[in-house]
Amino acid sequence: MAFVILEAGDPLGNSLTAHATNIPGCITYPAVEEGSTFEIKHHMLSILPTFHGLSTDDPNMHIAEFLMGCKNILVKGLSAESIKLRLFPYTLKDQARRWLLTLPSGSISTWNQLSEKFLNKYFPASKTLDMRLSFAQKPNEQFHEAWERFKELNRKCPHSGISSTDQVHIFFRGLNMTTKTLVNASCGGSYKDKNAQEACLSFEKMAADTQ
Structure with a gap:
């Protein structure tokens, strides 16, 4: 056991007394112009x-x-x-x-x-993937509600790195079978016949129509 050596004359209670300390900050601030002040x-x-x-x-x-x-x-x-x-x-x-x-x-x-x-x-990245890959249309959830909820998930994790093409696939896979049929019909056959931008525009139009 190591002992702390107190200065001669220091009461033993000093070693148990809490003292305010100056905790170094984690942020190093950029230099400012001479004479500048910030309040x-x-x-x-x-x-x-x-x-x-x-x-x-x-x-x-x-x-x-x-x-x-x-x-x-x-x-x-x-x-x-x-x-x-x-x-x-x-x-x-x-x-x-x-x-x-x-x-x-x-x-x-x-x-x-x-x-x-x-x-x-x-x-963290794990939360991003969980939110994206676990997307599924809820029971009794209308198409426009599912589409708005999916866009909200995208907004919450813009750093995920998932491409717009993959986002369209993830959204479509999460829909129920009835809604998938309606989406493909709205896209003129299959949503896969469109690129990501065209598919999103179709989803937007369908959401506005169903709402």
């Missing part, structure tokens, strides 16, 4: 979203809304990259904020690194 004001945070890290939170939508908000925040002498790195931590709450504090000191120096780590944590 986070209430109106900046008020236009930014918040993310708590719950299973119901949408990390992709959080980033999209964050970037939209950042476009309206301009600070002389600071790049857009620097503004995003400085503001993003303040959009994280509860367990999401605690996750950020666990990252290694100085491990992030760009917005791409930060957003990638965030998505890898809250929207």
Whole structure:
């Protein structure tokens, strides 16, 4: 067992007393122009979203809304990259904020690194594949409802890398037999006779007609 050597005269209780420590941050900020200052004001945070890290939170939508908000925040002498790195931590709450504090000191120096780590944590590749490959039309779900739900899944995982052609196949395979017949009839024989863009346009038209 190793013993901590206290300075002469230090009470033994000092070794058990909690002390505030300066925890190094995981983000290294870009250099700013000489004389520039940055103060986070209430109106900046008020236009930014918040993310708590719950299973119901949408990390992709959080980033999209964050970037939209950042476009309206301009600070002389600071790049857009620097503004995003400085503001993003303040959009994280509860367990999401605690996750950020666990990252290694100085491990992030760009917005791409930060957003990638965030998505890898809250929207890993396994979740992307599960959402896409498990798609199936629900009982009593109308075509337009299934199509809108599938597009919402695509919106939630834009980083999946699944091609538009494969997306069309995944959607069609998830439909019930009755709907598949209607889709092929709407496409003039078979949806496979069209390219991905044409098939999506046909799906959009069919969704509008059935709705």
